[in-house]
Amino acid sequence: MAILNGIFSLAFLIQLIRISVPYVLAAMGGVFSERSGVTNIALEGIILNGAFGSVLGTYLTGSPLYGALAGVIAGMLTALLHAVISIRFRADQIISGVAINLLSVGLTKFFLKIFFDSSSNSSRVEGIKVFQILPPGNGFSDMINQLVGNPMIMLTLFIVVFSHIIIFKTVFGLRLRAVGEHPEAADTLGIRVNVMRYVCVIISGALAGLAGVWLGLDQHQFTDGMSNGRGFIAIAAVIFGKWNPYGAALACLLFGGSEALQITLQSSGSNIPTQFIQMIPYLLTMIALAGFIGKSTSPAALGKAYDED
Amino acid sequence: NKPEIKNASTGDKPKLRVGLVFDVGGRGDKSFNDSAYNGLQRAIKNLGIEAQYVEPGEGSDRSSALNRLAAQNFDLIIGIGFIFTDDITNVAKKHPERKFAGVDFVVNQDKDGKDIPPPSNVAALKFKEEEGSYMAGALAALKTKTNKIGFIGGMDIPLIHKFESGYKSGAKMINPNIEVISNYAGVTGAAFKDPAKGKELATSQYNNGVDIIYHASGSTGLGVFEAARNLKKLAIGVDSDQYSEAPGFILSSMVKKVDVAIYDIIKDTIDGKFSGGAKIFGLKQGGVSLIYDEHNKALIGDTVHKKLEEINNKINNGLIKVTL
Amino acid sequence: MAENIIELKNIVKRFGKVLANNNINIAVRKGEVHAIVGENGAGKSTLMKILYGLYHPDEGQIIINGETIIKNSPKNAVKHGIGMVHQHFMLIPPLTVAENVILGMETSKGPFVDINTANQRIKKLSDDFNLHIDPSKKIEDLSVGENQRVEIIKVLYRGANILILDEPTAVLTPKEVEDFFKVIKSLIAQGKTVIIITHKLDEIMEISDRITIIKHGETVDTINTKDTSPKEIARMMVGRDVLLQAEKKVAQTGKVILDVKNLSVTKSKDVLALDNLNFEIKAGEVLGFAGVEGNGQTELIEALMGLNTEKIKSGKILLEGNDLSNSLTKERLEQGFSHIPEDRHKRGLVLEYQNSDNLILGQQHNFTRTGLLDRIGIDEHSERLIKEFDVRPPHKEVLSGGLSGGNQQKIIIAREFFRKFKFLIAAQPTRGVDIGAIEFIHKQIIKARDEGKAILLVSAELNEIISLSDRIAVLYKGKIVKIVDADKTNKNELGMYMTGASNG
Amino acid sequence: MDKLNKKILIEFIIPIFAVLLALIFSDILILIYKESPLKIYKLLLEGTIFNSYGIGQVIFKTTPLIFSGLAVAFAFRTGLFNIGGEGQLYMGTFVTAVIGAYLPDSIPRFLAVILCLLGGFLAGGLIGFIPGFLKAKTGSHEVINTIMLNFIVLAFINYLLVTYFRVPETLHTKEIISNAHLARLSEFIPALDSTYASLAFVIAILTAIVVYVILWKTKFGYELRAVGHNPEAAATAGINVKKCIMMSMAISGGLAGLIGLNYVLGDKYYFEEGFSSGLGFMGIAVALLGRNHPLGVVIAAFLFGVLSEGGLVINAVVPKELVDILQAIVIICVVASTTEVRKILARGK
Numbered sequence A: 001m002a003i004l005n006g007i008f009s010l011a012f013l014i015q016l017i018r019i020s021v022p023y024v025l026a027a028m029g030g031v032f033s034e035r036s037g038v039t040n041i042a043l044e045g046i047i048l049n050g051a052f053g054s055v056l057g058t059y060l061t062g063s064p065l066y067g068a069l070a071g072v073i074a075g076m077l078t079a080l081l082h083a084v085i086s087i088r089f090r091a092d093q094i095i096s097g098v099a100i101n102l103l104s105v106g107l108t109k110f111f112l113k114i115f116f117d118s119s120s121n122s123s124r125v126e127g128i129k130v131f132q133i134l135p136p137g138n139g140f141s142d143m144i145n146q147l148v149g150n151p152m153i154m155l156t157l158f159i160v161v162f163s164h165i166i167i168f169k170t171v172f173g174l175r176l177r178a179v180g181e182h183p184e185a186a187d188t189l190g191i192r193v194n195v196m197r198y199v200c201v202i203i204s205g206a207l208a209g210l211a212g213v214w215l216g217l218d219q220h221q222f223t224d225g226m227s228n229g230r231g232f233i234a235i236a237a238v239i240f241g242k243w244n245p246y247g248a249a250l251a252c253l254l255f256g257g258s259e260a261l262q263i264t265l266q267s268s269g270s271n272i273p274t275q276f277i278q279m280i281p282y283l284l285t286m287i288a289l290a291g292f293i294g295k296s297t298s299p300a301a302l303g304k305a306y307d308e309d
Numbered sequence B: 001n002k003p004e005i006k007n008a009s010t011g012d013k014p015k016l017r018v019g020l021v022f023d024v025g026g027r028g029d030k031s032f033n034d035s036a037y038n039g040l041q042r043a044i045k046n047l048g049i050e051a052q053y054v055e056p057g058e059g060s061d062r063s064s065a066l067n068r069l070a071a072q073n074f075d076l077i078i079g080i081g082f083i084f085t086d087d088i089t090n091v092a093k094k095h096p097e098r099k100f101a102g103v104d105f106v107v108n109q110d111k112d113g114k115d116i117p118p119p120s121n122v123a124a125l126k127f128k129e130e131e132g133s134y135m136a137g138a139l140a141a142l143k144t145k146t147n148k149i150g151f152i153g154g155m156d157i158p159l160i161h162k163f164e165s166g167y168k169s170g171a172k173m174i175n176p177n178i179e180v181i182s183n184y185a186g187v188t189g190a191a192f193k194d195p196a197k198g199k200e201l202a203t204s205q206y207n208n209g210v211d212i213i214y215h216a217s218g219s220t221g222l223g224v225f226e227a228a229r230n231l232k233k234l235a236i237g238v239d240s241d242q243y244s245e246a247p248g249f250i251l252s253s254m255v256k257k258v259d260v261a262i263y264d265i266i267k268d269t270i271d272g273k274f275s276g277g278a279k280i281f282g283l284k285q286g287g288v289s290l291i292y293d294e295h296n297k298a299l300i301g302d303t304v305h306k307k308l309e310e311i312n313n314k315i316n317n318g319l320i321k322v323t324l
Numbered sequence C: 001m002a003e004n005i006i007e008l009k010n011i012v013k014r015f016g017k018v019l020a021n022n023n024i025n026i027a028v029r030k031g032e033v034h035a036i037v038g039e040n041g042a043g044k045s046t047l048m049k050i051l052y053g054l055y056h057p058d059e060g061q062i063i064i065n066g067e068t069i070i071k072n073s074p075k076n077a078v079k080h081g082i083g084m085v086h087q088h089f090m091l092i093p094p095l096t097v098a099e100n101v102i103l104g105m106e107t108s109k110g111p112f113v114d115i116n117t118a119n120q121r122i123k124k125l126s127d128d129f130n131l132h133i134d135p136s137k138k139i140e141d142l143s144v145g146e147n148q149r150v151e152i153i154k155v156l157y158r159g160a161n162i163l164i165l166d167e168p169t170a171v172l173t174p175k176e177v178e179d180f181f182k183v184i185k186s187l188i189a190q191g192k193t194v195i196i197i198t199h200k201l202d203e204i205m206e207i208s209d210r211i212t213i214i215k216h217g218e219t220v221d222t223i224n225t226k227d228t229s230p231k232e233i234a235r236m237m238v239g240r241d242v243l244l245q246a247e248k249k250v251a252q253t254g255k256v257i258l259d260v261k262n263l264s265v266t267k268s269k270d271v272l273a274l275d276n277l278n279f280e281i282k283a284g285e286v287l288g289f290a291g292v293e294g295n296g297q298t299e300l301i302e303a304l305m306g307l308n309t310e311k312i313k314s315g316k317i318l319l320e321g322n323d324l325s326n327s328l329t330k331e332r333l334e335q336g337f338s339h340i341p342e343d344r345h346k347r348g349l350v351l352e353y354q355n356s357d358n359l360i361l362g363q364q365h366n367f368t369r370t371g372l373l374d375r376i377g378i379d380e381h382s383e384r385l386i387k388e389f390d391v392r393p394p395h396k397e398v399l400s401g402g403l404s405g406g407n408q409q410k411i412i413i414a415r416e417f418f419r420k421f422k423f424l425i426a427a428q429p430t431r432g433v434d435i436g437a438i439e440f441i442h443k444q445i446i447k448a449r450d451e452g453k454a455i456l457l458v459s460a461e462l463n464e465i466i467s468l469s470d471r472i473a474v475l476y477k478g479k480i481v482k483i484v485d486a487d488k489t490n491k492n493e494l495g496m497y498m499t500g501a502s503n504g
Numbered sequence D: 001m002d003k004l005n006k007k008i009l010i011e012f013i014i015p016i017f018a019v020l021l022a023l024i025f026s027d028i029l030i031l032i033y034k035e036s037p038l039k040i041y042k043l044l045l046e047g048t049i050f051n052s053y054g055i056g057q058v059i060f061k062t063t064p065l066i067f068s069g070l071a072v073a074f075a076f077r078t079g080l081f082n083i084g085g086e087g088q089l090y091m092g093t094f095v096t097a098v099i100g101a102y103l104p105d106s107i108p109r110f111l112a113v114i115l116c117l118l119g120g121f122l123a124g125g126l127i128g129f130i131p132g133f134l135k136a137k138t139g140s141h142e143v144i145n146t147i148m149l150n151f152i153v154l155a156f157i158n159y160l161l162v163t164y165f166r167v168p169e170t171l172h173t174k175e176i177i178s179n180a181h182l183a184r185l186s187e188f189i190p191a192l193d194s195t196y197a198s199l200a201f202v203i204a205i206l207t208a209i210v211v212y213v214i215l216w217k218t219k220f221g222y223e224l225r226a227v228g229h230n231p232e233a234a235a236t237a238g239i240n241v242k243k244c245i246m247m248s249m250a251i252s253g254g255l256a257g258l259i260g261l262n263y264v265l266g267d268k269y270y271f272e273e274g275f276s277s278g279l280g281f282m283g284i285a286v287a288l289l290g291r292n293h294p295l296g297v298v299i300a301a302f303l304f305g306v307l308s309e310g311g312l313v314i315n316a317v318v319p320k321e322l323v324d325i326l327q328a329i330v331i332i333c334v335v336a337s338t339t340e341v342r343k344i345l346a347r348g349k
Ligand SMILES: Nc1ncnc2c1ncn2[C@@H]1O[C@H](COP(=O)(O)OP(=O)(O)OP(=O)(O)O)[C@@H](O)[C@H]1O
Pocket: C015, C016, C018, C019, C020, C038, C039, C040, C041, C042, C043, C044, C045, C046, C047, C394, C402, C403, C404, C405, C406, C432, C434
């Protein structure tokens, strides 16, 4: 019963949300990129570069705000590389993503050595300030402050809603979906397919970069390889959520939830070996995919380069 | 800031060439590897040696790195981490003319429980983490207000279990009813470098009433400190003195004097006193200890400090036996 | 003489080694329906794509309304009032009609799409030209004929005065063609100009004013429709006399080959795609299935072939009395089925394979020795069939994807006729294929029938159904509403059954 | 003939061009680190292919990459993307090691090796089969399932290892019997000296040949490739698509299961936690650089073998990460130049 109490507590909810934030941000990026027809396995590397950029930016300027900006820009630049390779050069998008992930691991470590003379950690930097909405003191208001007072969490929430509106309500969104479904059709109507795709991939870089910013600035430092598979989980969430912002966000909460559950289960001293508890989120995903979601149909032109010529 | 470190002083006799191969985390982990690095640097400065280091990372590069150093006429080759045990043993057999040292080197036992000694050109530098952790457990138990303390390990492996069980025994000795909550960050090497996970694990423990957490999780522990800072709780560091990672929130650190061990073995080699076999660094030898200095004096307090000294003495005298 | 609204002069276009257009000249007059005809791969689509700015000619001039276009692009073409309906629909299935239509020229309020205004405008266009389209429906829920009309709306919405229609009727039923021609006439009545590509000579005779014939990338001639005949056009296209109507002897039927009993197939949860079908086909007989597309033809073929078997609810399929209801596709093929799929890109070919490999697809086990492919045998086989079936690849190493549609179809025909079969499913065997090839394919089918095979023919082409079949079954909403003798029926009667009227 | 030569030329020009481009980029990084690029490359080459120990080590590093690349390439040819190499290789290697450790000492050498190989192949194959099965039966996406399985298998193996199979105080299993050892290449070529290169390399080359024959010379391969290009056409032609998907993923997983062969039977003689460090992922790069063709895979694996061993050599002077960066840029340049270079060459025609 201690477990149930644990699960239904506010603390659990906050933890779930905190864990989900980087997933959600990266997954929103994934939705933009993939909806426009560009597979983005590079999310993992983008997160990593975003995290490094944010920490380095903060370290150099002393301001976490500039740091966050640097993280987003690092993400956008990484995404730009992915875009150039897969749109301009029409290379295989999955390979491009895999290569960029490899590159990001190498580059962040290389510059970690140059700037911080370390193979594993940066110096500690300022983080994002959490605002006190309620007077601090008792546990409850502290938790509310952690949630509502955290600008990154609020921003994430906003981004999810915003993404939905952009994709489904605006002219830009209509073109974005068209380009991902049937680029030839869009092209014949005078839409610049590849320009649209560039824009979407770069947006995805900004968002996944922001996921990195969360990791870097929430930890107040960069640690080698700190993206730790989150980009892949985000991709899974995009597919799970059927390429819709809300769906993907919910999938992220599911992943975040099962991780939080795993932590709660472990701390409550259950006898299940840790290794099995560790498996929960992944098993859950597989079962859900096989059982409930089944075939999720991707944007029809996903992964296919388009030759405008 | 080049990794190739050359001695500045020029002596007459040929300098001792020391090669060092780091553990998975590599330099800059702010604990284990950095401690080893400090020992090496001190030796360069004070003993006039020539040194080179390699960071093989995860995987099968360890023995290759050792082999290459051996082939390049390094006199003393040091591997950092228990994972080097077999690699050092094999390479040492192939290069009897060189000397080797392994930090956390595992001395295996035969069927009758007798130690199988490592090759004669290998020094096994072993630390009694359980003794230091026992002290950390006692400290946490003495300081807790909630009667609930926590432990966060990196990868779920025997070496880290040593920390956990020492910590638990120490705490139970002070208060048999104390509740100790343990978490591990994961089951792969990455579990030592996931501070975000560390932060969530710690936050969860603190939210469940834990007020002091001891970690043995490499860079993951940096996340534990972040949680401590955030929630204004206490944490106990590991391997190096980690006070500066979260001043005011680090109750103490259980340090492993890897730097001392490395410095000593280099010095012994220069002095011609190198000998193979196990070198044990326990509480008694000062190889492991709890930090008590001007930074955390106030946090620990006099009475608790006295009590800890007492326990320390008992362990040294064999009145308390820390078993696994 | 009416003025020339479009002039294409000395157009040359190469794709690597393929000379798709070789010095083509064509002039289109304002207000006319101008047909372009030619064999598969003659270069018709290429020429039209050049006019629309999708391809850039290697040489030549494009003159629209007397103005020479320097750098053409679809945008530019639209600006000059040109609209193109592509041979393959350029529609986005998960989007609505309105979204498809306004794409690129959206009605908007600030950054937001103003879908209401769009819906109204499209409704009006639909009414003006009798197109009967609901703008709020999704494309994936529409029939092929409706898709076609959405394409027209798309073009009209952009204010086109000149409409290019590339094989618009290839996939339409007779009724839909009839409606479609009404649309074209009302377009002309409102001052538009239409360029139409089609392989169907009777349609050309009916709808066009003038005809340009293209052969091997070159213009043969432009003639007035009223001064010519299908026979003459066919001769100009192919370079010889072509048999336009299949000739066949009286059927000599034998024992029952295929027997289908109580076949029911589900479409979705509680909708049936096929509802209790019963029929048989005898040796030496062609049973044609007429019907508006989407009335169960695809499901029938799949059920017979053992594809998507999870959808089959009940029923038996017997070949010469052997129950094959639970057999795998492979076993059915081995037992004597042969199958020309209705969609050659989707089911007929591996476009990335060489022709030789496609020619053994489904028969690979006959070209295997101890598990290894018999490369030499395969190549010999392929050379023989390519010659025998007159497949014309642009060059030798071309992959099947690089062939024109007609030649792709010939590859499939060659493969399926080579198989030792008792029962053949021929689904849309001549779709999008030029008349020379149609003649050839029809001959093959009749030859097989005369050899005592049982043949099931599915075609949207009523002429084809009537001329090839011995009996004709009409499918409507998953049911056979009527089976008639081919020589005792006509297009009108069939058309009536196809819309659901039972018993004439 | 002329045509064939040109085709082959293109296949070679692109990777060489890519490597050159990658070198330019890494020059910049080396200069940032205030070192001389020439010195670093000299060091790298001297330490690897211009040195007998280095050659042996490169062969040692190349071996698992060949298996890894073949695994990815095999699935690719059936239109499947296997990102699950890491999990499959863990399972395969673990089973190989456990079989090797518990075989009776008296078992003949040849048989022992075969049993270990078979065990690894089947175990890896089982892990590959799962996403194949799920794809065939429920249509769920193999990319996600393979990623998920990586995490699950790693945790599961860790559990088995820690709870049942490890030698106390270590993270490895007990040693395999000596009859399961693969001979070191140095036994045949003394110059290779103390390197760990073993007959596993020969097995890898043979496997590449077998994969080539299966895919291009057999009926089975013909069917697999048909499914890869157009599953619906394949189904129509009577090919059992679901079976092909399952078989392909299982074989791909089986090939991945052999990645650890080199390590367990040729080097350490036991399974150790964390030995792989991403070999499964590197297979993607190897396969793609090698154009999903067995010959290409072998060449690409060799290139990455040189870089990976070279990283260790230059680690004394510059960060080893330089090599990771170099590898990534090589891949990027290769994939990016392919279509463009082809286009230009086609135009020049
Ligand atoms: N994108 C392309 N790349 C290379 N070759 C092409 C391309 N498009 C067409 N071709 C080739 O150009 C030639 C002319 O093709 P086109 O599509 O214009 O023929 P068509 O007259 O429309 O034929 P059909 O009646 O079959 O539609 C064919 O040989 C075709 O294979």
